Amino acid sequence: AAVDDVEDVVPVVKRIAGGSARTPQELKRLLDYVAREEGVQSIWCNLAGYERDFDPAKTKSVAEGWSSSWRGAPKRGHTDHIVLSFPRGTDVEQAQTIAREWGQEVFGSGDYGDVWRYVAALHQDTNHVHAHFVVEKHGIEQGRFLSICRYSELNFDIMRELHAEISQEHGLNIVATSRLSRGLIENAAHDAEMRAAH
Secondary structure: OOHHHHHOOOOEEEEOOOOOOOOHHHHHHHHHHHOOOOOEEEEEEEOOOOEEEOOHHHHHHHHHHHHOOOOOOOOOOOEEEEEEEOOOOOOHHHHHHHHHHHHHHHHHOOOOOOOOOEEEEEEOOOOOOEEEEEEEOEOOOOOOEOOEOOOOOEOHHHHHHHHHHHHHHOOOOOOOOOOOOOOOOOOOOOHHHHHHHO
């Protein structure tokens, strides 16, 4: 299969490098970017444990509210900026349904250690429909700090698998693969990962 064909069936979930916020001003700029009018299909949030539509005029108050409880200076900031991408040609309404369900499952369900507040928007300003999630890393139920890495309760392989599973439930056939099976081995793979890949 051509590279483009493979890209069209593999769910992409990635952290935007430099997309975290350390100050209320940085968070407001990030929220303004995600909620910008150009190319945005819909904007929603989970600020108190349930999902609802989001008013872009509220970015300043959200930034002030989230940052009021921030303490210290985490290496990667107090927020994460995650992008969920869809294959070319994905119906916008279908992508919106999947993205909303995915965000609620990953950050709003409590199944991965806590519930984290987020603001999300579906963008259709490129050849791939994609959703942006700005997630506050301080949990609202147990105060657990969101850590997305290979060895944590929540990692990118799990998020890709959920993307594929939820997409398939809504008629979009995409396949989740691990970083190792795609040949991405920035850090040396463990023996167990190597055995599983073979």
